[in-house]
Amino acid sequence: MPHMLLALLCLFFIAPDVVRSATSGRIEGVVHQEGKAIANHRIMLIRFGPGQEVNRTPGETDAEGGFAFEGLETGDDFTYFVGIRYEGKLFRSESLQLSDNETKQDVVIKVGSAGTPALVPGAQLAQINIPHHIIVIVLREGRLDVREIVNIQNSGSVPYQGEAQRKYVLHLPLPKGYDNLRDIQGIAPEHIRSDPFGLYLTQPLAPGTHRLVYTYALPMDDRVRTLLLRRSLPTRMIDVFTDAKSLVATSDFQFLGEVPIQSHTFLHFRGTNPEPGARNWVQITLSGTSTSSALQVVSYALIVAIALMGLAIPLYNQWRHRAGLNTDPAPGTEQIQAWQSERSQLLLAIAQLDNAQAAGALDDIVYRQRRQSCKQQLRRVAEELHRANQPLDTPSLVQELR
Incomplete structure (x- = not known):
C-alpha cells in the first residue's frame, strides 16, 4: 500500500531520493480572436513547480497564431498555463499537467473583450482540501519524533492565494510544545514560516495535489503525552502510526490493528472525514520499564490489602459482638x-x-x-x-x- 511505504520512510527519517522528472512533455495550441489568428505575438508559458516556485518561458505565435513549447517537465508536481497580454488585457489557457511523453494539443486561447482573470485571484477555501494525512510517531532518545506527510489538493483551476486579510496562504497546526522542526520537503523552505502554533504557507498554491513532508520533536516530560490533532482544512483521511515496541497508544480514531513494516511493528489508527476545526487526540504512553513494573506491584499489593481489610473488618466486628467486647459508650x-x-x-x-x-x-x-x-x-x-x-x-x- 502506498501509505505503508511512506510510513517506512518516516520510520527511519530518511529523505527519499529526489526523483528527477522527465522533460518529454509538449504543449501545442493556437491564439485567435473571433476565429482570426493572432499572429507573431509574444506569449508566455508559466510553470508552477513542486516547491511552488514560478518559472516563466517566453514564446511567440507563428503566422497562423500557433505556438508550441517542448522539453517540458512532466508529472503531478508541475502545472502549466499559457498566457498572452493583448491590448492591455490578460488572456490565458486552463491549467495543464503532462504525463511522460505526453503532448497537449489543440490548446486554444480566445482573445475577447473581457479578458481573463489574473492567475492569482484566490480560489475559494472550499477548493482546498487534504485527501490524505499521515502521521508517524517513534521514540528517540526519550523524545517523540513525529513525521507528517500532508497531501494538499487545490481542485480549482487557478492558484489559491488565501484570504486577502491574512499574510499567509495556508495554516497547518502543530501540537503545543513542538520543537526542532526540520526536513521540510515538497515546498521550498523560503515559502514556509513557523511559530508556536504551526506552519504557514506563504506562496500561492497552484492547482493540483501537493505533498508536504516535515519532521518535529515533542518532549516527554511525563510518561504520558496527549497529542491534539487540530485541522484547519477539510480532510478525507488521517492515518496515525505509532511504534508498538516503545510506545503504548490510544486514540478516538478507529484502531485498525498492528502493522508490520520490515522488523518494526506499528499501531495503526484511522480517522475518515473528520469535521473541519474538530480536534481528535492520540495519547502516547511509554512502554513498561522497571519503574512501571514496581508501580504495578505496589498497586496490586494495595488492592489485595484493601480486599483483605474488607473481609477482616466485618469478621472482627462480629467477634467483638459475640465476645461482648463492644466498647462503644452507652447512650445517655x-x-x-x-x-x-x-x-x-x-x-x-x-x-x-x-x-x-x-x-x-x-x-x-x-x-x-x-x-x-x-x-x-x-x-x-x-x-x-x-x-x-x-x-x-x-x-x-x-x-x-x-
Whole structure:
C-alpha cells in the first residue's frame, strides 16, 4: 500500500531520493480572436513547480497564431498555463499537467473583450482540501519524533492565494510544545514560516495535489503525552502510526490493528472525514520499564490489602459482638429520651396517615410511600432503643414493626 511505504520512510527519517522528472512533455495550441489568428505575438508559458516556485518561458505565435513549447517537465508536481497580454488585457489557457511523453494539443486561447482573470485571484477555501494525512510517531532518545506527510489538493483551476486579510496562504497546526522542526520537503523552505502554533504557507498554491513532508520533536516530560490533532482544512483521511515496541497508544480514531513494516511493528489508527476545526487526540504512553513494573506491584499489593481489610473488618466486628467486647459508650439519658420522643412522633404520623387515607384525602401511592418512610425511621429508632436495653412497651410499635 502506498501509505505503508511512506510510513517506512518516516520510520527511519530518511529523505527519499529526489526523483528527477522527465522533460518529454509538449504543449501545442493556437491564439485567435473571433476565429482570426493572432499572429507573431509574444506569449508566455508559466510553470508552477513542486516547491511552488514560478518559472516563466517566453514564446511567440507563428503566422497562423500557433505556438508550441517542448522539453517540458512532466508529472503531478508541475502545472502549466499559457498566457498572452493583448491590448492591455490578460488572456490565458486552463491549467495543464503532462504525463511522460505526453503532448497537449489543440490548446486554444480566445482573445475577447473581457479578458481573463489574473492567475492569482484566490480560489475559494472550499477548493482546498487534504485527501490524505499521515502521521508517524517513534521514540528517540526519550523524545517523540513525529513525521507528517500532508497531501494538499487545490481542485480549482487557478492558484489559491488565501484570504486577502491574512499574510499567509495556508495554516497547518502543530501540537503545543513542538520543537526542532526540520526536513521540510515538497515546498521550498523560503515559502514556509513557523511559530508556536504551526506552519504557514506563504506562496500561492497552484492547482493540483501537493505533498508536504516535515519532521518535529515533542518532549516527554511525563510518561504520558496527549497529542491534539487540530485541522484547519477539510480532510478525507488521517492515518496515525505509532511504534508498538516503545510506545503504548490510544486514540478516538478507529484502531485498525498492528502493522508490520520490515522488523518494526506499528499501531495503526484511522480517522475518515473528520469535521473541519474538530480536534481528535492520540495519547502516547511509554512502554513498561522497571519503574512501571514496581508501580504495578505496589498497586496490586494495595488492592489485595484493601480486599483483605474488607473481609477482616466485618469478621472482627462480629467477634467483638459475640465476645461482648463492644466498647462503644452507652447512650445517655438525654439520648434515650430523644429516641423515645421521636418514636412517639412517628407513631402519631402513621396514625394520621391512616386516617387521611381512610377519608380519601390521600392517593394510594402517596400514602404507601409516606407510610413506608415512617416505618423505616421507626425501625431505626426501635433498634437504637433495643441496643440501649429499653423495652418495646408500646403495642402499636410492636405491631408496626411486624
